[in-house]
Amino acid sequence: MEIIHVSAECYPVAKAGGLGDVVGALPKYQVSMGHNAKVVMPMYRTKFLYQNEWVVDFKGHSNLGERWFDFTVIKEKHNELGFDLYLIDINGLLDREKVYGYDDDTERFTAFQIAVVNWLSHWQHKPDVVHCHDHHTGLIPFMMKYCYDYNKLADIPTVVTIHNAQYQGWMGWDKSIYIPRWDSWKRGMLEWAGSINPLASAVKNAWKVTTVSWSYMEELRYNSNGLEALFEYEKGKCIGILNGIDADVWDPATDKYIDNHFSVEDVEEGKLANKKLLCEQFGLDSSKPLFIFIGRLVGEKAADILPDTIMSSMYNFQGQANFLILGSGEPHVEWQLSQLTHAYPGAYNAVIGYNEKLSHLMYSGADFLLMPSRVEPCGLNQMYAMQYGTVPVVRSTGGLKDTVVDMGDFQGWGIRFNHASVGDLTHSIWRGIDLYNNNPTHLEWMRKRMMSIDNSWENAVQQYINVYSSLK
Numbered sequence: 001m002e003i004i005h006v007s008a009e010c011y012p013v014a015k016a017g018g019l020g021d022v023v024g025a026l027p028k029y030q031v032s033m034g035h036n037a038k039v040v041m042p043m044y045r046t047k048f049l050y051q052n053e054w055v056v057d058f059k060g061h062s063n064l065g066e067r068w069f070d071f072t073v074i075k076e077k078h079n080e081l082g083f084d085l086y087l088i089d090i091n092g093l094l095d096r097e098k099v100y101g102y103d104d105d106t107e108r109f110t111a112f113q114i115a116v117v118n119w120l121s122h123w124q125h126k127p128d129v130v131h132c133h134d135h136h137t138g139l140i141p142f143m144m145k146y147c148y149d150y151n152k153l154a155d156i157p158t159v160v161t162i163h164n165a166q167y168q169g170w171m172g173w174d175k176s177i178y179i180p181r182w183d184s185w186k187r188g189m190l191e192w193a194g195s196i197n198p199l200a201s202a203v204k205n206a207w208k209v210t211t212v213s214w215s216y217m218e219e220l221r222y223n224s225n226g227l228e229a230l231f232e233y234e235k236g237k238c239i240g241i242l243n244g245i246d247a248d249v250w251d252p253a254t255d256k257y258i259d260n261h262f263s264v265e266d267v268e269e270g271k272l273a274n275k276k277l278l279c280e281q282f283g284l285d286s287s288k289p290l291f292i293f294i295g296r297l298v299g300e301k302a303a304d305i306l307p308d309t310i311m312s313s314m315y316n317f318q319g320q321a322n323f324l325i326l327g328s329g330e331p332h333v334e335w336q337l338s339q340l341t342h343a344y345p346g347a348y349n350a351v352i353g354y355n356e357k358l359s360h361l362m363y364s365g366a367d368f369l370l371m372p373s374r375v376e377p378c379g380l381n382q383m384y385a386m387q388y389g390t391v392p393v394v395r396s397t398g399g400l401k402d403t404v405v406d407m408g409d410f411q412g413w414g415i416r417f418n419h420a421s422v423g424d425l426t427h428s429i430w431r432g433i434d435l436y437n438n439n440p441t442h443l444e445w446m447r448k449r450m451m452s453i454d455n456s457w458e459n460a461v462q463q464y465i466n467v468y469s470s471l472k
């Protein structure tokens, strides 16, 4: 099958979070199973662009309201990622270093989507499916059906995958002129609650909607930032498919970012060697359990409860644990987490920023990973942690619920709790400290158990292929 993935992120070209990981891996595994998967994304000015060779595939032009723009589609020459990678360049809009966070993100991603459909409309043949990811590509199913210039694409099946329904790309109706000439009788197919809502539009117009875990699919019907009724109405075309993890990147036996490789057999020795490195680097005590947090410091991840949880753990458990945080996000949380380094030298440290290499060392050297997320569609961190024998300490929600079984349950290997609160998280940290200090044999068993779980992409890929096939 020929599958076109359209996304704002794709690792290692540009990644801001889990979306990048998924779009960097899923097409590669689809290709390895005999399909012809391609990715098209914006041409940001990232390292990957300058380190690889490109050929021009197409040049076109279009309008964003009254603004005329030229675009160029370039293709990576040597199939470095294991699939065809296309980048779309639009000067003045996409030629930036970061993926998101600019005042004109609406204009940037709308122009990107227009360029994608324009490019597809010039193809001599039709792909089997156009697979859009998140709201940045959410207007594409509408454009393919209802924009006069592009509705020859209307019979190509579209699938949208929701990685995160918190962000929906809302636009005021004044921006409706950005969308190329469209059938104004269909305005309802763009709208939700008075705005143009690209995510809602994707759910309405795509032939099939998927999200990244079964539990999150259920949750969307009662907690999806305003779209609950829509998910209830459209539930017939929605399906949950759990993400996999990319074993080429996330395997403690081969990980290019760590020096001390290990596998199930030598997990204790391997992890300890990495833990010692980490503790040396961050002034921590490797004889005590090491709890880490990696991720965006935002409300959705409940990063705001970390400072108080760390203070309460330091007070209640009298320095029996170490903490190391890596992340960036809301400034007041960044500030609080930085300040704590002065309060607890030797037991706590924080790196504010984004650091791919350090994240690998942390997954491999830590004992416990904290994920108190308020919302977690799938969560990759806990799956990476499990692959590296690090016990996930997670709130029972979304994909966390689907991938982690509490150690109190039959053959469980994780720690789960119910509320994103300082009390629940502190209690879970205590369960971790107790396990580490008083039951190391069971901890070792849990590490081996979680490392032998198969979270590979192969299974998920087959489910996506089944979805595409059902649309033929």
Ligand SMILES: Nc1ncnc2c1ncn2[C@@H]1O[C@H](COP(=O)(O)OP(=O)(O)O[C@H]2O[C@H](CO)[C@@H](O)[C@H](O)[C@H]2O)[C@@H](O)[C@H]1O
Residues within 6 Å of the ligand: 016, 017, 018, 019, 021, 022, 163, 164, 212, 243, 294, 295, 296, 326, 327, 328, 353, 354, 355, 356, 359, 376, 377, 378, 379, 380, 381, 382, 399
């Ligand atoms: N400061 C930092 N330095 C280095 N690495 C960092 C980092 N902050 C985050 N990361 C990395 O970014 C990724 C985060 O992935 P997640 O899936 O946990 O969350 P995210 O909310 O971005 O993804 C959304 O999409 C994914 C994919 O579908 C869903 O799993 C998830 O639930 C949903 O919220 C991991 O690879 C993590 O290691």
